[in-house]
Structures are given as C-alpha cells and as structure tokens.
Amino acid sequence: MKLYFTLYSLFFFSIVYSQQDTIYFNHNWNICTKDSAQFYRLLPLKIKTKTALGYKIKGVDSLYVIRDFYKSNTIQMSGFSYDKDAKYLVGEIYWYREDKSLLNYENRNANKAKTINIEPIVYLEYLNSRRNQFSGGVEICLSCKQLDKLFLGIGYSIESYGNKLYNSPNFHISYNSNGNWFLN
Numbered sequence: 001m002k003l004y005f006t007l008y009s010l011f012f013f014s015i016v017y018s019q020q021d022t023i024y025f026n027h028n029w030n031i032c033t034k035d036s037a038q039f040y041r042l043l044p045l046k047i048k049t050k051t052a053l054g055y056k057i058k059g060v061d062s063l064y065v066i067r068d069f070y071k072s073n074t075i076q077m078s079g080f081s082y083d084k085d086a087k088y089l090v091g092e093i094y095w096y097r098e099d100k101s102l103l104n105y106e107n108r109n110a111n112k113a114k115t116i117n118i119e120p121i122v123y124l125e126y127l128n129s130r131r132n133q134f135s136g137g138v139e140i141c142l143s144c145k146q147l148d149k150l151f152l153g154i155g156y157s158i159e160s161y162g163n164k165l166y167n168s169p170n171f172h173i174s175y176n177s178n179g180n181w182f183l184n
Contacts, residue, residue, distance in 0.1 A: 021042065021043040022034075022040050022041070022042060022043065023040065023041045023043065024036075024037035024039070024040045025037060025038065025039040025040065025041070025068075026038055037071055038070070038071055039068055039069065039070060039071065039076055040068070040069050040071065041066065041067065041068045041069070041086075042067050042069075044064035044065055044066055044081070044084045044086070045064065045065050046062045046063070046064055046065075047062060047063060047065055048061070048062050049061060049062055049063050052065070052080045052091060053080065053090070053091045057090070060082065063080040063081060063082060063090065063091075064080065064081045064082070064083065064084045064086070065080060066078070066079050066080065066081050066086045066089070068086075070098050072098060074096070074098055074099075074100055075096050075100070076095065076096055076098075077093065077094065077095050077096070078093070078094045078096075079091060079092065079093030079094065080092075080093075089106075089108055090108050090109075091107070091108060091109070092105070092106075092107050093105070093106045093107075093108065119140070119141070120138045120139065120140050121138065121139040121140070121141070121151075121153075122136070122137075122138055123136060123137055123138075123139065123155075124136040130161070131159055131160060131161035132159065132160040132161075133157055133158070133159045133160075134157065134158050134159075135155055135156065135157030135158070136155060136156060136157075137153055137154055137155020137156060137170070138153060138154060138155070139151045139152065139153035139174065140152055140153070148175070148176065148177050149175070149176045150173070150174075150175055150176075151173065151174040151175070151176070152172075152173055153171070153172050153173075153174065154169075154170070154171050154172075155169070155170045155172070156168070156169050156170070157170065
C-alpha cells in the first residue's frame with residue numbers, strides 16, 4: 001500500500017511540476033493557457049555566461065537559455081537572454097519556420113567594439129572675383145546612412161583684398177536634404 005501511495009504521489013507531483021515548467025503564449029506572444037497557445041517556452045535555465053557564449057561579459061555571471069516552440073513541438077527560437085522573460089537577448093539567436101527551416105539569424109555580441117566609420121571629405125577651393133580667396137578644409141558626415149545628411153567641418157581660408165591678406169579659420173555644420181537643397 002505504501003508503494004502505491006509513493007508511486008501515486010510521484011506521478012501526481014511530476015504532472016503538477018511539468019505544468020509549471022512551461023510558459024504558453026498566444027499569437028501575440030502574450031502569456032495564456034495551454035488551450036489557446038500558439039507557442040510555448042520551456043522554463044529558462046541559467047548557465048554561466050562563458051559556457052553560453054564562449055566569452056565573459058563584465059558584470060554578468062550567467063544567462064538564461066531561451067527555447068521557444070510552436071504548438072506542433074518544432075523549435076521556433078533558440079538563444080540566450082539576460083532575463084528570463086527574453087526581453088534582452090544576447091549572443092547568437094536563431095528563429096525557425098514551422099517546417100524547421102531557418103527564418104532569421106542574429107548575433108547580438110555583447111563584447112562587440114563600438115566603432116565609428118568616418119571617411120573625411122577634403123575640399124580645396126579657389127575663388128577669383130573682386131578678391132582672391134583660397135580655402136580648404138575637412139568635413140565628416142555624421143549621418144550618412146540616411147537620405148538627409150549632416151556634415152561637420154573645419155577649414156581655413158586666405159583672402160586677398162585691396163593688397164591685404166586676411167586669414168579666417170572656420171567651423172561649420174552643413175545639412176543636405178535628400179539631394180534637393182544644401183544648407184550651410
């Protein structure tokens with residue numbers, strides 16, 4: 001009799017525990033019941049950061065292993081997160097279609113160096129009207145990936161007017177709107 005009670009207790013508690021180790025989501029990724037779920041996530045486990053990513057992140061001892069599935073039990077997403085709710089993903093993240101083919105891959109490398117790609121624009125200019133002016137300088141584009149571009153520049157000019165020389169350093173900001181107009 002004790003054996004039956006023990007087996008029954010183990011079976012009952014394993015069912016109760018197994019229901020708590022899965023989080024169910026509807027089509028909008030809101031938490032829901034199993035009956036209305038389109039996706040589910042196994043309860044995220046914590047592992048050491050170096051084991052998960054192959055490198056350490058300063059101030060982060062461990063990460064959560066995130067594995068989401070379609071209700072058909074095929075993998076939907078696999079990756080690592082700073083938090084158990086998977087709001088802050090890090091490292092290599094894979095998203096899959098329901099037919100198991102790769103939908104998207106992203107590498108959110110936490111130790112990736114932040115670099116700025118600056119290609120200076122050098123200009124030289126000579127104007128001859130009532131005065132002679134020679135100017136030159138360097139500009140860098142601060143927002144080159146958009147259609148509207150913002151430039152920051154420094155330069156120097158020498159002017160000859162009325163048998164006198166004038167020197168003038170300059171600092172300027174230029175804005176080019178979609179190639180239509182240029183504001184200096």
